Amino acid sequence: MANSPGSPESQSETPKLARTPLFDQVVAQNARLTAFAGWEMPVQFSGLKKEHAAVRTAVGIFDISHMGKFAFNGKQLREQLQSLVPSDLTRLQPGQAQYTVLLNPNGGIIDDIIFYYQGEEESGEQRGMMIVNGATCTKDKDWLLAHLDADSVTLQDLSTSKVLIAVQGPLAISHLQPFVKEALAPVKAFGHLEATVLGKPAFIARTGYTGEDGFELMLDPDVGIELWHKLLESGVTPCGLGARDTLRLEAAMALYGQDIDDTTTPLEAG
Incomplete structure (x- = not known):
């Protein structure tokens, strides 16, 4: 007989x-x-409607540390990744990013991702970052490792060693700038930089999943915790996955596993 839900x-x-x-x-x-x-993630804090409105009219903060985070280093990195996505990554300049999808041999979407190109060293090795969905992190990592040349490209999985915080809304810069050494206003949409947050190294991108202006920050856990507190003290509204979902729906942004999956092609996804 099957175990009852409450059984040990x-x-x-x-x-x-x-x-x-x-x-x-x-x-x-x-x-x-x-x-x-x-x-185990926050779905809401003060209420979905209030959090949604805060991002649309002011600024909200999200813990999105469950997302997968990969750092790449190697020769012909963009060219190798190019064979796995439909977008032209070779046109990216240092400090630019591309939203794209990893594809299987049938053209189905393994995951939707953002690739951040960080530039080329004097040695000829290129550096980049990739953010992937939390639910597909292991699958994505395995696929990438199976198709990249291990002798020339390394993949470092930062998924559990870094936090990822999204600060989203029209007032994002005014609340975030006091804690960042570098100027944020010149950073264009889908631009990114290696910055200093609260005196510590950080990766900041002008990206998001809300349809609003904003930034996503990859930080060491202790810095992320400190920044979280300081932003709350400055009046930023904490937001959960519920508001993140309504915001992305309103902005017509796809959710992997619901709107797209490995049976969906980019043409079908629009």
């Missing part, structure tokens, strides 16, 4: 959800939690 056997078989380094901070803000892609 069924409880022991329930996979343990992962938690981001910001978990204690979101709990302290009385977040309502949910399971998402194997993570």
Whole structure:
């Protein structure tokens, strides 16, 4: 007979959800939690409507540390990645990024990603970053490792060692700039830079998943926690996955696993 939902056997078989380094901070803000892609994540704080409106009219902050984060280094990096995506990555200049998709041999979408080109060293090695969906992180990593030349390109998985914070909304710069050494206003949409946040190294991109202006920051956990507190103190609204979903829907942005998957081609996805 199958175990009942409340039995010790069924409880022991329930996979343990992962938690981001910001978990204690979101709990302290009385977040309502949910399971998402194997993570225990905040679905809302003060309420979905309030959080949605805050991003559209002012500024909100999201913990998106569950997303996969890969750092690349190697010769002909763009050219090798080019064979796995339909977009022309070779046209990217240092400091530019491209939203694109990883494709399987049938043209199906393995995942939608953002690739950030960081430039070429004197040695001829190119550097880049890639952000992928949390639910497909392992699948994406395996696919990339299977198709990139291991002798010339290295992939460093930063998914659990870095936090990722999104600061989104028309007032994003005014709230974020006091904590960043470099000027943010000159950074164009889908631009990025290696910056200094609260005196520590960080990666900042003018990207997001809300349809609003804003930035996504990759930081060491201790810096991310400190920045989270300082932004809340400055009046930024903490937002959960619920508002992130309504915001991206309103902006007609696809969600992998719901709107697109490995049976969907880029042409079908529009």
